[in-house]
Amino acid sequence: MASTDNNDENDDQHFILRCFQFISYPFVVVINRLVSDIHFMEQFYIKLYNIYAFVSQMFFFLSCTLAFNEYNASKKEEEFILTGLKTLLFYSVFTYFASKTRDILSPTHPSLFHNWNLTEGLCRIVIEWAKAIIVVICLREQGIYFKPSVPYAIFTFSYYLCTEKIFTEICLKLCQYLDFDIFDDLEHLYVPLVLNMYTMALSLIINLYLLIIAEFMTFTFVSCYFTIYIRLKDSYYNYWTVVKLARKTFENFRTASQKELEEFDDVCAVCLNKMSKAKITPCNHFFHPNCLKECLKSSLLCPICKVSF
Structure with a gap:
């Protein structure tokens, strides 16, 4: 009799489980499809590197503005956004003239390379950076002032260097030239991975502080998504998995x-x-x-x- 009761109980549990699976199946399919579509859109967004870098920089600069109090408290909403935009503006001026300097020094321009003259090259570099100084002076004359605190400047400028394309390319070429054994000739994967890890660490520090003070919760969560979560996915799917595959493939030879x-x-x-x-x-x-x-x-x-x- 007890055996019959146990069998009936097992049948009931099995029936309930089957009903639950039947009811939940459409929801599981929809959720899986939604997750897959979101992942595809995120990877597409990452491939648009200039937009990807700009959005990351903007959110990080705004987070640093809030964390280091780089704004006028009486005009908090407008001022902290303007401070982030001014930071990006001044760093973009620096990037433009850094790229011009790189072009002058690059041997890929035949007209310059074949007629290379040290004095001419130095003069062109000095002229380009003189232009940068003039641009900064003009911006200040128009009332666009940029006087960041030292911690703010260190955090934002180091983040900018690690996410701006021209500087990541320079860092990659430098590592390839130095030929570190630890990279095992995979600098094109390891260097972006290390830079991503560094920028995620900076973002984690700033966003954790903003979460602790619990004053800008919504903005902080959005910032975490763009500066930590997306970069983590970029690091894992576009670099770490490729590193593992390349190492495994090479070791099989x-x-x-x-x-x-x-x-x-x-x-x-x-x-x-x-x-x-x-x-x-x-x-x-x-x-x-x-x-x-x-x-x-x-x-x-x-x-x-x-x-x-």
Whole structure:
């Protein structure tokens, strides 16, 4: 009798569970679709890098303005927005003339490179930065003053350097030139990842402070979304997962022995130089380790036969 009661109870529980699954299924499908669409829109937004960087900078500057009291308390609503905009304006002037200086020094401009003259180059750099000073003076004459406190300037300027495209590119090229072993020839992934981690740490500090004082809750949550959550997704999906895949793929390639190199007796198909050490792909092609890593940056296909790794 007790066994029959237990079976009836189990049947009832199973029936209730099936009913719950049947009722909840449409909601689960809708929620999954909604999450997928939001993720797609966020990734699309991240790919629009200039807009992505601008929005992040603006929210961070406004958060710093509130955290460091860089506004007139009597005109709080208007003043803190104007302070953030002025910060972005002055940093944009700096960026423009920094990009002009980079163009002057860049060897990619043949007319300058072939007629390079140290005095001419220095004069052009001085002239460009003199223009920057003139622009700043004109802005001040128009009543646009920018006198930030030291902590505010440190936080905002370091954040700006780590999110503005020209400076991230300069940082990447510098790391590639210095050739740190820790990056394992994956600077194009590690450098943006490290910069994102740094900017997220800055945003976390500022937004935690704003949450503690509990005065700008709605704005702080929106700021957290754009300066922390979106950057976290960018770091994970666009850099960290790619780093793991690239490292795993490269580690699967066998290192050629000295005997195999002597038997192969050929050049690397990428750089056309002799090989003293090489990696062997699953399709039995030999490449310099660094040359193979360079190819993996753009594609996970064999440079010769296009077999997928």
